[in-house]
Amino acid sequence: MKLYGERNPAPNPRRVRIFVAEKGIDLPEIRVELGKGEHKSPEHLKRNSLGQVPALELDDGRTLSESVSICRYLEALHPNPPLFGRDPYEIGAVDQWIRRTEMRLMQAAAMVWIHADPRTAAIIKQNRELGEANKPIYAQVCAFIDGELAGREFLATNDFTMADIILQTTVDFALFLDLPIPEGCANLKAWHERVSARPSAGANA
Amino acid sequence: MKLYGERNPAPNPRRVRIFVAEKGIDLPEIRVELGKGEHKSPEHLKRNSLGQVPALELDDGRTLSESVSICRYLEALHPNPPLFGRDPYEIGAVDQWIRRTEMRLMQAAAMVWIHADPRTAAIIKQNRELGEANKPIYAQVCAFIDGELAGREFLATNDFTMADIILQTTVDFALFLDLPIPEGCANLKAWHERVSARPSAGANA
Numbered sequence: 280m281k282l283y284g285e286r287n288p289a290p291n292p293r294r295v296r297i298f299v300a301e302k303g304i305d306l307p308e309i310r311v312e313l314g315k316g317e318h319k320s321p322e323h324l325k326r327n328s329l330g331q332v333p334a335l336e337l338d339d340g341r342t343l344s345e346s347v348s349i350c351r352y353l354e355a356l357h358p359n360p361p362l363f364g365r366d367p368y369e370i371g372a373v374d375q376w377i378r379r380t381e382m383r384l385m386q387a388a389a390m391v392w393i394h395a396d397p398r399t400a401a402i403i404k405q406n407r408e409l410g411e412a413n414k415p416i417y418a419q420v421c422a423f424i425d426g427e428l429a430g431r432e433f434l435a436t437n438d439f440t441m442a443d444i445i446l447q448t449t450v451d452f453a454l455f456l457d458l459p460i461p462e463g464c465a466n467l468k469a470w471h472e473r474v475s476a477r478p479s480a481g482a483n484a
Numbered sequence: 485m486k487l488y489g490e491r492n493p494a495p496n497p498r499r500v501r502i503f504v505a506e507k508g509i510d511l512p513e514i515r516v517e518l519g520k521g522e523h524k525s526p527e528h529l530k531r532n533s534l535g536q537v538p539a540l541e542l543d544d545g546r547t548l549s550e551s552v553s554i555c556r557y558l559e560a561l562h563p564n565p566p567l568f569g570r571d572p573y574e575i576g577a578v579d580q581w582i583r584r585t586e587m588r589l590m591q592a593a594a595m596v597w598i599h600a601d602p603r604t605a606a607i608i609k610q611n612r613e614l615g616e617a618n619k620p621i622y623a624q625v626c627a628f629i630d631g632e633l634a635g636r637e638f639l640a641t642n643d644f645t646m647a648d649i650i651l652q653t654t655v656d657f658a659l660f661l662d663l664p665i666p667e668g669c670a671n672l673k674a675w676h677e678r679v680s681a682r683p684s685a686g687a688n689a
Contacts (some may be wrong), residue, residue, distance in 0.1 A: 327583075328632070341573065345580045352576030368546065371557030379534075409614060427533070432564045 282308040282349070283326060283334045287483050290385075290452040292333040294346040297444050300479035301358050347377060352442060362441045369436045375415070376435040384424065386416040386424035387451045391456055417453060418461045428466035439474070447474045476484065487513040488531060489538045492688050494518065495590070495657040497538040499551040499593045501506035502649050505684035507562050509577075552582060555646060567646045574641045581640040589629065590621040590654045594660055622658060622664045634670035637678070644679070 281297075284292030292308075299306050310319045311332050319330045326334040335343045335352070341359040343349055354363050364370035393403055395410025424446070430433065435442035450460060450471055460468050474480060487504075490609055497513075504511050510585035514601040516522045516537050524535045540548045540557070559568050564609030583648040598608055600615025629651070633639065640647035656677055657663060665673050680683060 333577075337573070342497060343573070343576045343580060345583045348576045348579035348583060352572050353576050353578045354574035367557050367560035368542070368548070370547045370560050371540075371553045374556045375551035376548045377546060406614065409611065423533075470635075 280306060281336045282306050283311050283332055283336065284308045284333050285311055285313050285341065288455040289332065290448040291331070291346040293448050293451075293482070294444050295333050295349050296352065296480045296482040297360060298350045299446070300364060301360070301439070301444075301477075302353065304353060306353075306355055328358040330443075337354055342436070345365055347445075350444075360438075361399065362430065362439070362444075364436060364440065365438070369440075372434045373440045373442050376440075377445050380442060380445045380449060384417065384420045385445070387413045387420055388449055388453045388458060389419065391458060392452075396456060406414070406416075406421060414458065417458050421461050421464050421467055425464035425467040428470050431466075432470075434470070439477070443470075443474055447471070447480070485511060485543055486541045487511050488516050488528065489513045490502065490516055490518050490523075490653055493657055493660040494537065495653040496536070496551040498540050498653050498656075498687070499649050500554050501687040502652070502684045503555045503558065503567060503646065505687040506560065506565070506567060506644070506682075509558060511558075551656070553644065553648075555649075559598055565643075567624075567649075569641060569645065570643070574645075578640045578645045578647050579588070581645075584652050585629070585639070585647065585650045585654060589622065589625045590650070590657075592618045592625055593654055593658045593661060593663060596622065596663060597657075599659060621662065622663050626666050626669050626672055630669035630672040633675050637669075637675075639675070644682070648675075648679055652685070 282292075282295060284295065284314060287293050296308070311323055317323060318327075318332055324330055326336055326342045331344060333346055335342070335349045337343070343352055347452070351363065354361070360371075362412070364373040365449075390413035391410055393399055393410065395407060395414070397406070420471045433439050433443050436448055450467075453459075460471060476483070487497075487500060488498065501513070506650060510628075516528055518681050522528060523537055528539070530536055531541055531547045534549070538549070538551055540554045542548070548557055554643060556568065558576050559566070569578040571677075576669045595618035596615055598604055598615065600612060600619070604610070629639075638648050639651055655672075658664075662675070665676060
């Protein structure tokens with residue numbers, strides 16, 4: 280089994296690396312250099328017809344894409360420690376916070392990256408109004424999550440879960456985009472310090 | 485246990501209704517009238533701080549939101565028939581197709597609904613350029629999915645799964661927005677006829 284990924288700050292391959300480090304799984308990763316367009320090569324399009332990373336290639340040749348889907352596959356093979364919840368309610372709660380974080384916070388950060396970042400201006404037809412409009416949205420969603428984190432050590436349950444990995448990789452990617460954790464989000468800042476101190480935070484390709 | 489939802493064509497509560505019908509679960513649903521703003525009432529904000537439907541309320545008072553997360557909770561309580569995959573690879577594949585359908589196809593349809601539909605123009609500050617730009621994107625993602633459906637009865641595995649429910653509710657919501665299945669998408673059209681013929685397709689609040 281091989282993982283095809285890319286170095287930090289690419290947020291999606293990093294999600295899988297943190298997950299694998301938390302599980303203690305030995306999974307070799309082959310770098311697909313996005314800067315050289317290797318993700319659009321015929322070899323990689325066979326692994327992922329959308330030309331994205333990460334992609335997992337099994338020993339029998341089957342492939343699987345999407346960061347969270349790869350992690351769900353690995354969770355089914357290596358259930359401990361559980362990172363998608365320990366009982367039915369936790370399974371629902373972890374998924375709920377993965378979705379809210381991805382569809383609201385990561386979505387806002389992605390819109391800033393695509394439509395308002397000078398580093399993508401040369402390769403994407405930007406809608407600057409849309410990109411700029413997502414900067415305050417990013418801050419608003421941070422404030423919502425900050426409120427939900429009050430009194431909680433982790434985002435979805437009493438344990439570190441996949442939901443924390445999604446939030447962690449999103450916040451760190453946003454920092455790379457010069458989108459800080461807003462002033463006043465003390466719960467989110469304290470949470471970020473906690474997850475950043477875990478050994479898995481340093482996993483890189 | 486009670487579900488708080490809304491009638492068709494609201495796509496997210498419908499996902500849960502189809503899931504529940506396929507499982508044969510008896511789950512009472514209480515209507516939250518979006519047209520009357522009931523989803524933003526103090527009572528409903530206690531169930532879902534984002535003011536959305538569906539929301540599930542357990543007998544012990546705990547709540548769970550997000551259509552797919554509610555279904556994952558119900559799957560853990562009622563494993564048969566499995567609608568999120570039968571083995572580790574299928575679990576990954578179902579999640580992969582849920583994500584691709586939601587983040588690409590449903591995302592495009594949602595942008596059309598929010599930014600280009602005359603029925604939302606009075607209540608939302610629309611970005612018409614963005615809304616119109618998503619109409620051809622919807623058709624392009626349909627064509628991608630059509631290609632992936634070649635030779636397959638269902639989207640993710642050999643069985644009807646949650647991935648089919650997401651695609652079904654998205655395609656039907658898009659039809660409500662006057663976004664048809666594009667000409668030439670014969671696989672997608674045949675798949676749509678198959679899932680529409682299932683008794684669960686008619687489930688309504």
